[in-house]
Amino acid sequence: MIVAERKPIEEIIDYVKDKQTILVAGCNECVTVCEAGGKKEVGVLASALRMYFMNQGKDVKIDEVTLERQCDHEYLEEIRNVIDKYDAVVSIACGVGVQFMAEKYFSTPVYPGVNTCFMGVTEERGVWSERCQGCGQCILGRTAGICPISRCAKRLLNGPCGGSSKGKCEISKDVPCAWQLIIDRLKELGRLDDYEILAPIKDWSTDRAGGPRTVVREDVRL
Amino acid sequence: MATLKTPSKLEKILAAGHLAVTSECGPPRGSDPEAITRKAEMIKDHVDAINITDNQTSVTRLCSLASCIHIKLMGLEPILQMVVRDRNRIALQSDILGAASFDIFNMLCLSGDHQSFGDCPAGQNVFDIDSMQLLQTVRRMRDEGKFLGGDEIKRPPRMFVGAAANPFADPFEIRVPRLAKKVAAGAEFIQTQCIYNLDKFEKWMQGVRDRGLHEKVHILAGLTPMKSAGMAKYMKNRVPGMDVPDEVIKRMSGVPKEQQPQEGLDICVEAIQRLKEVEGVHGFHIMAIEWEDKVPELVERGGLYPRPQVD
Ligand code: SF4
Numbered sequence: 120m121i122v123a124e125r126k127p128i129e130e131i132i133d134y135v136k137d138k139q140t141i142l143v144a145g146c147n148e149c150v151t152v153c154e155a156g157g158k159k160e161v162g163v164l165a166s167a168l169r170m171y172f173m174n175q176g177k178d179v180k181i182d183e184v185t186l187e188r189q190c191d192h193e194y195l196e197e198i199r200n201v202i203d204k205y206d207a208v209v210s211i212a213c214g215v216g217v218q219f220m221a222e223k224y225f226s227t228p229v230y231p232g233v234n235t236c237f238m239g240v241t242e243e244r245g246v247w248s249e250r251c252q253g254c255g256q257c258i259l260g261r262t263a264g265i266c267p268i269s270r271c272a273k274r275l276l277n278g279p280c281g282g283s284s285k286g287k288c289e290i291s292k293d294v295p296c297a298w299q300l301i302i303d304r305l306k307e308l309g310r311l312d313d314y315e316i317l318a319p320i321k322d323w324s325t326d327r328a329g330g331p332r333t334v335v336r337e338d339v340r341l
Numbered sequence: 342m343a344t345l346k347t348p349s350k351l352e353k354i355l356a357a358g359h360l361a362v363t364s365e366c367g368p369p370r371g372s373d374p375e376a377i378t379r380k381a382e383m384i385k386d387h388v389d390a391i392n393i394t395d396n397q398t399s400v401t402r403l404c405s406l407a408s409c410i411h412i413k414l415m416g417l418e419p420i421l422q423m424v425v426r427d428r429n430r431i432a433l434q435s436d437i438l439g440a441a442s443f444d445i446f447n448m449l450c451l452s453g454d455h456q457s458f459g460d461c462p463a464g465q466n467v468f469d470i471d472s473m474q475l476l477q478t479v480r481r482m483r484d485e486g487k488f489l490g491g492d493e494i495k496r497p498p499r500m501f502v503g504a505a506a507n508p509f510a511d512p513f514e515i516r517v518p519r520l521a522k523k524v525a526a527g528a529e530f531i532q533t534q535c536i537y538n539l540d541k542f543e544k545w546m547q548g549v550r551d552r553g554l555h556e557k558v559h560i561l562a563g564l565t566p567m568k569s570a571g572m573a574k575y576m577k578n579r580v581p582g583m584d585v586p587d588e589v590i591k592r593m594s595g596v597p598k599e600q601q602p603q604e605g606l607d608i609c610v611e612a613i614q615r616l617k618e619v620e621g622v623h624g625f626h627i628m629a630i631e632w633e634d635k636v637p638e639l640v641e642r643g644g645l646y647p648r649p650q651v652d
């Protein structure tokens with residue numbers, strides 16, 4: 120899933136401090152799972168904003184909505200009838216949701232309420248960590264199912280570097296060395312010899328370097 | 342010496358079977374070239390070639406290429422260090438050509454420390470290719486006369502190509518295979534991480550010999566003399582991938598403060614003497630971080646002086 124974390128309330132207040140009517144819009148998907156932008160967080164953020172404006176002696180109307188997804192036309196359409204009532208939307212979906220909302224409701228200011236961080240997993244309740252950078256050319260088949268592009272601080276394809284120490288990355292004792300993980304698993308799979316296959320120079324054109332990417336599936340298009 | 346691939350003096354010395362001696366100079370954090378030429382002056386008669394570090398520990402410094410040119414203009418032999426952290430494949434190839442245009446004949450391919458250690462921790466890093474792929478890139482440019490994209494190079498670079506090896510990083514079991522991989526990628530010489538744990542280094546060399554790698558690549562043992570017990574402790578605890586055994590710390594701490602620099606030099610000389618006997622060690626790389634004036638003493642006491650003349 121896409122992992123996000125809440126923005127500081129001060130930053131959000133700064134965006135909307137001059138508005139009269141505000142819609143706080145959450146999303147029921149990834150940001151709900153990582154407890155940054157679901158229905159519960161919509162309630163918390165809306166209350167915090169109400170409190171702020173009350174303390175300022177301002178009468179600002181703040182409504183709440185949580186869409187099934189903000190990255191789909193279908194669900195974003197659900198607010199078409201009401202969107203014109205608002206001076207601004209604070210979307211606490213990921214950056215994708217914020218942008219799609221802004222695209223669709225071109226004349227309504229839409230502000231981000233979370234910092235979108237990465238694609239990752241729930242390691243345990245309250246701990247999420249990165250697993251993929253969407254490079255568009257997956258090499259997990261060669262790296263024992265562990266991604267050095269997202270998990271090695273240097274994106275090394277033939278690691279580990281000389282800074283790997285006691286299973287940890289040179290950048291921090293709290294970060295596992297991706298290449299230690301790869302080697303441990305290659306060993307477990309009885310494939311340690313594969314380590315010596317030189318990884319080809321990566322084609323980054325399917326990554327961010329190639330410009331915005333689009334996936335088109337003719338067979339499922341309407 | 343018909344098998345020489347480049348005009349590199351370092352290559353000639355190694356090919357002739359001499360123990361090579363290299364040392365390094367860190368460029369200054371400013372544009373005064375004297376900081377480089379002064380250090381080079383101190384060591385020039387005692388080493389065969391001088392590495393110039395490339396923004397080491399991710400701290401912004403005078404660039405390695407320009408520093409190498411200063412060394413070259415002094416009539417000395419530079420080794421251009423190049424990290425893949427800061428440049429994409431276009432910039433790397435372009436800098437290789439730039440160096441070749443000044444007849445710089447040696448290059449060391451590195452990944453580089455992560456930028457979080459340096460003066461620009463908030464900066465973007467590149468890591469477009471890794472150090473092994475940089476080795477492949479230079480070898481392709483030199484041996485096939487081709488850019489990575491396949492186009493032909495007019496006057497290809499003629500560089501003796503090296504890489505670093507850290508026998509002390511983890512996991513240990515991958516350290517020999519990793520060297521094999523660097524050799525397969527095209528490394529012709531290896532400069533190791535500084536060695537304090539000699540037993541572990543010898544164990545690594547045993548693994549290297551078991552696979553015959555010592556016959557395919559020249560290994561220069563890396564050494565850094567310690568100035569104080571404090572420095573030894575810092576290296577043990579704070580520098581990633583560094584292995585400083587407790588007995589070394591004990592030995593450094595066991596002498597009064599003012600004698601500690603001498604003790605550090607003695608430890609280094611003893612290491613040279615012991616490592617000279619290790620089959621497959623073809624030379625020494627002395628990284629005397631801001632202590633270049635001691636390099637002549639180390640080389641002389643290590644029995645590595647005078648330096649052989651080639652050509
Ligand atoms: S290789 Fe690319 S697609 Fe596969 S997990 Fe890593 S970043 Fe994601």
Ligand code: SF4
Pocket residue numbers: 270271272273274275278279280281282283284287288289290295296297298299
């Ligand atoms: S220590 Fe491991 S994870 Fe960290 S940069 Fe080096 S190889 Fe990558």
